[in-house]
Amino acid sequence: MADQWSLQRRRLLQGLAAAASLSALPLSLARARDAGPLIRSLPGRDITLPSVGLGTWITFNVGNNQRLLDASADVMAAFFQGGGAIIDSSPMYGSSQNTVGYGLNKLDARDQVFSADKIWTRDGDDGRRQSRESANEWQVDRFDLLQVHNLVNWQAHLDTLRAMRDEGAVRTIGITTSHGRRHREMERIMTSEPIDFIQLTYNPVDREAEDRLLPLAREKGIGVIVNRPFRRGALTERLASEPLPDWAAEVGADSWAQLILKFILSHPAVTCAIPATTQVDHVRENLAAAREPLPNPDLRRRISDTIRSL
């Protein structure tokens, strides 16, 4: 697992490696490798993270299929090579945890990952056991972040997670939701509980989080991980037949996916987005979006209005 020093050292080495291979890369990718993804820090904590992570919902649930396990490891290799760190999974995601573990082992990349997983059980006494099982699947000693999945029995699990954090059994803790659900409950928890991260859905068409949760996260120094940036691919599929507006070039976006990610990352409360993918090209494209320039408020409005209208 990664501490701050090892993450920074890795980025330096990756920068040198990227410089050596610039001539072989397309221009946009070369720029991204050169700069590396934007880094965000967690206020009040000694933690910095690249602003684009890797989700595993659906995409990494490949069972025992060796060809697909290796394809997932290739995605992880491109992710780490491009400067990514946070990978997010859950016991709910079928064999995804095992796939991540396979990739980390194959790539010998345990020191490169910021491991984020979840507790997902109604049994309030089962959190520790489940987190141990998850760590076994990941083949890591402990997680960098453990979150209560979809707020399931969050009172009991946050008690467990707080104790684990105090013991050093996990670095940071948090809560998650998706699809814009249970925001009021999440707000109450953010106000009353000492958590490090929240995870929620946010993109140019799902902007409910802007009303209260994102400002509150900023105020309380809570990191924000954004899931479903592309609505599980539905958003980018819908936009695929539409031409990218000329003004996308103002922020260096070469695709709708990059424009969407830039919109998300331009919100000052957002720590990182975790798009999931099965394709190496998409990993590189996503990481390439995590760099300056990012859209200003006027352009953010324009991006959202345009995408909503299409």
Add this chain to the structure above:
Amino acid sequence: MDTLLSYHPRDLLLFSPRVYWALVAGNNDSWWWLALLAPVAGLLLVWQLGRRDGRQHGLVFAGMGLLWWFVTWTFLWQQYRAINWAMDWAIAPFVAMGGLFLVFALKGGSISPRPHRYWLGLLLATWGTLIHPLGFLLDQRGIEAADTWLLFPDPLAITTLGVVLATLHGWRLALMMPVPLLWSLAGGVTLLGLGSPVGWAVLAAGGLALLGWLPLTRVDQSQRGTR
């Protein structure tokens, strides 16, 4: 409940079409000779049901019982469970179905005394064994991912609905209907979530079976107790 209803079937799926059809293709690869044998076995089953002679139905039930256990072990347990934890809930009912078929095999079988059930049963058995596997023509997978009734639960459930409608009645029919009916619902929704139109066909087969279960025609006394 409102939260659950707000999800699209696609949101409830844990896996992608790519992974599911790769799983099916892999299972076909492992049991290729059964995949090839399935249409012939299907023809034999339909022929046997079409003879309206219940004397061989004990053999049919025994075969169906073993098949439910075989599919449970080779597909649900060894393959599907790895990508779908909900299969943990399906294993016990599948094993029970196999056991019930084997118990009924000892008693032998008959022909359903209600004509509509017999004919719908014959139709569903033909559908499950011979027509369902052609579903690969309607979606993105190739013939290597065709799902046949000797290897996969969707066509097995449809075939089973046909067999039990055509051969059982009373409490025995009531005992054998729920599991394949529920699987038709789950399997159909899963296929729709995967973007396959075959899901509609699986749901329609379940709907037809449910319709067939209703007492729509009078009991044909000449078929009562036929062995």
